[in-house]
Amino acid sequence: MRQALLLLVVVLRPSWADPPQERVPLFRVTRQGPWESSGSNATDSPCEGLPAAEATTLSLANRSLERLPGCLPRTLRRLDASHNLLRALSASELGHLEQLQVLALRHNRIAALRWGPGGPAGLRTLDLSCNQLAALPRCAGPALSSLRALALAGNPLQALQPRTFACFPALQLLNLSFTALGRGPQGGIAEAAFAGEDGAPLATLEVLDLSGTFLERVESGWLRDLPKLTSLHLRKMPRLTTLEGDIFKATPNLQQLDCQDSPALASVATHMFQDTPHLQVLLFQNCNLSSFPPWTLDSSQVLTVNLFGNPLTCSCDLSWLLMDAKRTVLSRAADTVCAPAAGSRGPFSASLSLSQLPGVCQSDQSATLRALHLPWFDPSTYAPGPTVTPSAAPDTRPAGAQQNVSKAPTVPVGSRAIAAWPHSDAGEGTAPSTTNSVAGHSNSSVFPRAASTTRTQQQGEHAPGPVLEPDISAASTPLASKHLGPFTTSWNDIHSPQPGQRTQATPQVPNPTPSEGGIPVFLLDDYSEEEEKGTEEEVGAPYQDVSCDYHPCKHLQTPCAELQRRSRCRCPGLSGEDTIPDPPRLQGVTETTDTSALVHWCAPNSVVHGYQIRYSADGWTGNQSVVGVIYATARQHPLYGLSPGTTYRVCVLAANRAGLSQPRSSGWSACTAFTTKPSFALLLAGLCATSGLLLVSTLVLSACLCRRGRTLRLQRSDTHLLAYKNPAFDYPLGLQTVS
Ligand SMILES: *[C@@H]1O[C@H](CO)[C@@H](O)[C@H](O)[C@H]1NC(C)=O
Numbered sequence: 001m002r003q004a005l006l007l008l009v010v011v012l013r014p015s016w017a018d019p020p021q022e023r024v025p026l027f028r029v030t031r032q033g034p035w036e037s038s039g040s041n042a043t044d045s046p047c048e049g050l051p052a053a054e055a056t057t058l059s060l061a062n063r064s065l066e067r068l069p070g071c072l073p074r075t076l077r078r079l080d081a082s083h084n085l086l087r088a089l090s091a092s093e094l095g096h097l098e099q100l101q102v103l104a105l106r107h108n109r110i111a112a113l114r115w116g117p118g119g120p121a122g123l124r125t126l127d128l129s130c131n132q133l134a135a136l137p138r139c140a141g142p143a144l145s146s147l148r149a150l151a152l153a154g155n156p157l158q159a160l161q162p163r164t165f166a167c168f169p170a171l172q173l174l175n176l177s178f179t180a181l182g183r184g185p186q187g188g189i190a191e192a193a194f195a196g197e198d199g200a201p202l203a204t205l206e207v208l209d210l211s212g213t214f215l216e217r218v219e220s221g222w223l224r225d226l227p228k229l230t231s232l233h234l235r236k237m238p239r240l241t242t243l244e245g246d247i248f249k250a251t252p253n254l255q256q257l258d259c260q261d262s263p264a265l266a267s268v269a270t271h272m273f274q275d276t277p278h279l280q281v282l283l284f285q286n287c288n289l290s291s292f293p294p295w296t297l298d299s300s301q302v303l304t305v306n307l308f309g310n311p312l313t314c315s316c317d318l319s320w321l322l323m324d325a326k327r328t329v330l331s332r333a334a335d336t337v338c339a340p341a342a343g344s345r346g347p348f349s350a351s352l353s354l355s356q357l358p359g360v361c362q363s364d365q366s367a368t369l370r371a372l373h374l375p376w377f378d379p380s381t382y383a384p385g386p387t388v389t390p391s392a393a394p395d396t397r398p399a400g401a402q403q404n405v406s407k408a409p410t411v412p413v414g415s416r417a418i419a420a421w422p423h424s425d426a427g428e429g430t431a432p433s434t435t436n437s438v439a440g441h442s443n444s445s446v447f448p449r450a451a452s453t454t455r456t457q458q459q460g461e462h463a464p465g466p467v468l469e470p471d472i473s474a475a476s477t478p479l480a481s482k483h484l485g486p487f488t489t490s491w492n493d494i495h496s497p498q499p500g501q502r503t504q505a506t507p508q509v510p511n512p513t514p515s516e517g518g519i520p521v522f523l524l525d526d527y528s529e530e531e532e533k534g535t536e537e538e539v540g541a542p543y544q545d546v547s548c549d550y551h552p553c554k555h556l557q558t559p560c561a562e563l564q565r566r567s568r569c570r571c572p573g574l575s576g577e578d579t580i581p582d583p584p585r586l587q588g589v590t591e592t593t594d595t596s597a598l599v600h601w602c603a604p605n606s607v608v609h610g611y612q613i614r615y616s617a618d619g620w621t622g623n624q625s626v627v628g629v630i631y632a633t634a635r636q637h638p639l640y641g642l643s644p645g646t647t648y649r650v651c652v653l654a655a656n657r658a659g660l661s662q663p664r665s666s667g668w669s670a671c672t673a674f675t676t677k678p679s680f681a682l683l684l685a686g687l688c689a690t691s692g693l694l695l696v697s698t699l700v701l702s703a704c705l706c707r708r709g710r711t712l713r714l715q716r717s718d719t720h721l722l723a724y725k726n727p728a729f730d731y732p733l734g735l736q737t738v739s
Pocket residue numbers: 039040041063064
């Protein structure tokens with residue numbers, strides 16, 4: 001029962017300085033929702049105005065309380081005592097609140113904490129943000145063994161002692177943002193600060209927020225105790241200058257690293273991200289980075305990088321970020337600029353937008369490009385091993401290998417532009433305040449909408465979780481990243497090259513995959529825990545001889561490669577990404593009105609990143625109208641703004657990295673003609689004229705009928721009078737006849 005009806009007794013006192021009308025009611029009924037304040041001073045004496053014994057949610061915010069009332073209902077699940085004057089908190093004092101799950105004590109003056117045994121056993125979320133804690137007490141054994149989220153943001157904490165969080169063996173989210181960590185002489189976070197009891201790692205923590213602290217570096221000494229870490233927030237850290245070393249060695253599950261607005265961060269040793277094969281989001285906007293070299297991406301990775309607002313130096317070494325839009329999405333590529341290096345000449349003598357880099361670097365056709373260690377050429381990325389060993393794989397390749405940039409073994413139809421977040425969904429809705437930690441970054445192009453901060457009792461149960469939704473803002477990402485979600489992915493997928501799909505890069509480099517010699521089968525998808533559950537033998541399993549349930553003409557058709565991943569079926573042969581796609585087959589134009597029409601087509605058997613529609617009126621000599629990028633999953637698109645009663649010629653084109661399809665002379669047609677309906681206005685005029693005519697004729701007709709009717713009625717009333725002689729009838733009829 002969330003909405004408890006509370007009967008609040010309004011205590012009348014002469015000294016009460018409220019407006020007069022507030023004094024009138026003796027009793028006031030307030031509807032108390034979660035976290036709502038009644039806004040009165042009814043609890044001046046601790047127990048007054050407290051709700052009935054079975055209340056589950058209570059807000060005592062803004063009551064100037066110096067301590068919590070002693071008579072809180074035992075059934076309480078959520079208690080908000082924010083914005084009060086509390087000075088201390090002792091967990092054991094709340095021990096009688098066995099149901100308590102959420103305790104919010106933001107904006108108090110708490111300077112002393114005592115965990116101790118006997119605290120509220122069910123407490124999951126404790127918010128102590130914006131208090132006056134300068135130190136955290138040592139833990140003696142697990143005190144709050146269910147605690148999942150602990151917020152200590154905005155406290156003047158300067159240092160963390162070893163095993164500070166050992167009393168919270170289930171902690172998943174720890175928010176230490178805007179604390180004074182690193183400011184004092186004590187040195188910030190101690191080596192084993194995140195060690196649990198007995199020095200074991202704090203193996204449940206997934207989200208750590210150190211934003212706004214004064215730490216100068218991230219140390220592997222404390223990060224190594226967080227093996228489950230998925231999300232690390234290092235925003236607005238004024239003193240953070242470098243990220244380097246083996247810091248992520250022990251955190252292979254890291255999915256998000258958020259360093260935005262850390263103005264001194266000038267160096268990131270990106271090769272360390274080889275230790276984090278699940279990394280999906282890297283936010284470095286408004287830092288001080290001048291370069292961002294590539295590293296070996298895991299084959300399953302879809303990485304979003306934001307480098308907006310950094311003093312980048314122009315170089316083809318940055319163009320890897322834009323080379324494969326299905327694997328790496330550079331957010332705001334068009335607004336991210338690089339500056340020429342001092343004394344540089346040639347194409348890099350002026351500032352450039354990063355989105356221009358591929359063009360500049362590709363047309364340059366120089367040795368720079370070939371020597372560039374593009375991560376997706378690394379054959380080890382296609383090995384089905386659980387982790388990509390940081391074995392400096394790119395460097396073992398012959399530097400001058402004659403690889404054509406666009407000829408990597410590719411998955412058709414952009415199936416990897418969307419990948420599932422390898423995570424169970426938020427659990428039983430226990431601690432809502434902790435489930436949205438990542439949701440705020442709305443503008444990154446590929447961003448998990450639901451963060452995974454409250455994985456609760458579902459360990460190991462990896463339902464295909466929330467799905468990445470690529471941003472649709474056109475400027476920053478080329479066609480390829482634009483697909484309609486949501487697709488779910490299973491995690492035990494293999495993919496083999498299709499007939500006709502070129503895999504030229506493969507024979508040129510030694511291929512270390514175990515599938516060598518057999519049917520060339522590449523494990524392109526993610527390694528995940530699910531694979532541990534005995535699907536390993538399926539690697540290299542032959543394809544079932546079943547065609548996929550794929551219809552080239554179905555609107556919002558899931559790409560065949562995606563279906564193939566799920567059910568190991570056969571897809572129609574696709575030509576590769578480096579080949580200009582075949583033209584789509586135009587099915588027809590329906591729903592034509594005077595100014596709009598709906599064009600339908602079927603997909604060609606080619607890798608398609610998007611479609612384009614071109615149309616022009618018959619006899620028009622100017623340029624054709626072009627409808628830009630249409631999703632690869634679309635099979636129909638409306639045209640608007642057409643002229644009425646006009647014949648149009650319309651063509652559908654398929655696009656991929658190699659270019660646009662060319663209209664074909666033989667076979668099916670990608671073009672057709674249709675005629676719009678006559679103008680609605682004209683129709684309306686016609687309709688008006690017709691109805692006018694009708695009206696006139698109706699009038700004429702009714703006039704005629706009237707006359708006729710009168711004569712008829714005359715005759716009939718005569719018969720009435722004669723036949724029945726009913727006086728009641730006679731009178732009005734008589735009147736009528738007289739008149
Ligand atoms: C509650 O009481 C305090 C002092 O007793 C006063 O400052 C505050 O304005 C009162 N709040 C309300 C909502 O009446």
